Amino acid sequence: MADGTNAMLVGARRSTPATGPASWRADGSWLLAAVAAAFTVAQLILVGPGLGLGWDETVYVSQISAQAPPAFFSAPRARGVSLLVAPVTSWSTSTELLRVYLAVLSGLGLHLALRVWRCFFPPGVLAAAGALFASLWVTLFYGPAAMPNLWVAFGALACVGCFLRARADRGDRAALWGVAAGAALMAWMRPTDAVWTALPLLLVLIATRDGRPALPLLGGLATGGGQWIIEAYLSHGGLGQRLSEASRIQGGLGWHMAVDDQLRSLVGRTLCRPCTGATPDPVIMAWWFALPVLAAAGLAVAVGARRTTPTLLPLACAATAAAPYLFMIEYAAPRFLLPVYLLLAIPVADALYHLVTTPDGRLRATAAGVLAVGLAGHLAVQYVVLDRAVDRTAADRRDWTRTAADLHRLGVRPPCLLTGTEAIPVAYYTGCASANPRGHNVSTTEEGIARTAGRVPTAALSPPGGPPPPYARGWRTHPSAGLDLHLAPSPAGDGTR
Template sequence: MTDLAVATLDPPRPARESRRWHVVLGLVALGYTGFQLLVTLRIGLGWDESVYVSQVARGVPPADFSAPRARGVPLIVAPVAYFTASVTAIRVYLSVLSGAGLFLAYLPWLRLRNTFAVPLAAGLFATLWTTLFYANEAMPNLYVAYGGVAATGLYFLAGRAALAGLGGAFALISLVRPTDALWLAAPLAVAALLRRAWSRAAVLATGLAIGWGAWIVEAYVAYGGPLARLSAAGSINQTGLTFSLLPHLEALDGPLLCRFGTICGSPQPAHVIWFAALPVLAAAGVWATRRTDLLMALLCGLCLAAGYLFTVGYAAPRFLLPAYALLALPAAAALARLATWRVARPLGAVAIAAALVAFVVVQAGTFRLRAEATASSRAKDEAVTSWLTARGLRMPCLVYGHHAVEIGYLIRCASRGVMTNYGGDKVPLVIEKALRAGARVVVLVNRKSMPARYLIGWNKSRIRLPDGHTWYAYQPATGTIK
């Protein structure tokens, strides 16, 4: 196997063949971006996205930024959101950025393995329904995936540029998801220390320090210190020693979050098959190629997966995206080796092609269902926003309750989202403060029954949505929306 500190590159090849796989990787990235612009461009912002983007979007009051979140995603969207809060502009920007990210993430691996396996790995990752869905979403997991793939490849390349790229990749990861950065760094740091690759160890530490430093500073400023913030984050994210494989199997075909009363159902066989096959193929790829770089990709991917399987008590399909992106590299190497194995040709190549087609069909079918359901759900936010705007709701204002964060972003109001607990007899403090400040307040509910006793005496309006559902808007007797 290659040395852990410095890569042994494949033998020199003709320039035309060298460029070929760069072009193929570029085409994969272009197709990936093109798909987003054609299919997912018009899907509105979700709750988490609205929180992240509102921190930097021009003219939008920042939504409550809870303890588990980190500032990396707002930094990523800032170049566009600072100038416009337009959802379409943000989607276009993120579509282009994600295509560039896919290309740049797998590019270092073409220096390590200048073969078809690299663009195949990018293609496998890019055709996952979860990857396609989150490709132009303002969420952290995909950028952890890009950073993880790039960092693992750059670790094995020599030179100052590779070291700088390694540090930059870890700075990105630690800014968007500090805990994921630790799980990813663990195998790389152990390898660096064992081989006494001090420069690599120092670069890893520097990259981690950037994101964790920002997180710790904010902890002192806004959350009562790092320990208090960790405690609050753990309470929100249900962290602790656990084993959540079954919830993750149930989440493979969605919905987007198996929590807060959302039942993801039983595991679907087609998804369980590819999920189980991925680590097996990845291990086979390491065994067949005897490559240390692919072994490291396997170890880093498994570590990232372990972080969610053993320390988070619920599941969401996006959590394992970084693990999939890394495991795709040795898995693609295994597929490439099988396709060219003389003993198995030509039936082996046909079988692999058939398996890949089946994989894409399963992913495409699930993507269609999830994209349609999400687009329909988020279209309700736009309909409610139009209803409220037509009835004069404008700044200063507070939207409280069901989908309040998403609607608050669209209407440019302060917001506080509520899942089920609207309060009891007493008016929530955030509403009381808004009323004292002279802001218009609306409480949104998606059920007919009154969710809290303090709303008795408030005026209740019906919001009939295009899909036939009805939401309700409560406002104090003064400043009523009619």
């Protein structure tokens, strides 16, 4: 490659011992392992394994779970998370065990994704990139979560790094497998995100007519995307219908300026829909505005060092991955941009490394001191936002636990059916099936609910003080934690209520 990437890759290989503990120490792998281990430990301490499952998590987990019947699986969702958690959820209902499993797995995922890049950047830069990404409140919050976006991020970083390695060294067969694995991980988690993220890679292949990495990349995308497309025809009336339904659920994809929505979500809002309220304090937003500036500085460093491609390509993938979430939907969730943040992390860390060191590797004491103060302030802000997000989220999920206990006390026990407001997560906590005749999760009709109520315990949930759904008029009402529970008459032969 013209910018020296090939020579850098070969030189890095020649200078690194082949195997053994000495190699692990010499090539800086211990730094990456330390960052990954710290990431796992921080999740378990700052988020905690006791945090209950959220709404989306209950949908993914319930697909392969001993806790409750599968919840309705709407058009935008993909099966990757359900498969990821299946080794635990298929036999255990312990949320604590699931959180620990995901925390350890996400630490391993970060480590492997960073290792791919050892041929292009010094270990210190990669370790700093991992630490910067892992210290964000949104990364820590979703590390032990049964959600797809962090895994798209790991797949994206590994895929881009292996793509660069495969193009720089035609003898690197492991890199081709890495391209396929990274693309497959993205596609199984979120097929549309995988396509947006891989778009620059596909353009490079077209422009250079290099077919060697094409098969692994397209094959990896096809594994997850193919399953999603097949399911579209089996359960959603075809691919066009599924895409249309997914767009409707997300508010109608098109030109929507969501940058301000993303800014409002930085205060710890896991979902900003509708995204109203004041813009956060500048201290909370500072890191977000610093990212593109530092990424551009990282690109300038790479150009000056004649190694442009390993910096430019992840920046291009970050830009295409961000585009739909900044300009095509009318709401925000901070997790949507996790792949963007990880792809930007290495160029940002490279810029900071060159800011605090001289060309001969000596430390610039003043610059290092200023950076240390800035990073300390950044970490403090991230901790405060994370702490508030965890407290707020835990309170909501404790309410679902109390509602489930109330339903059990009132005789609504498996097999049972819940419908109405927040029926999906509460049903999971209760061990019931869930169904709704309207909204984004339509899976039955009012007549279907009435028939089911004649067979199993059934309850409709509504906001406190509001009217019950039309099909639940005449059902007995009981207040619970932030909800009213409308209980259907006991099925024939059931004297529990």
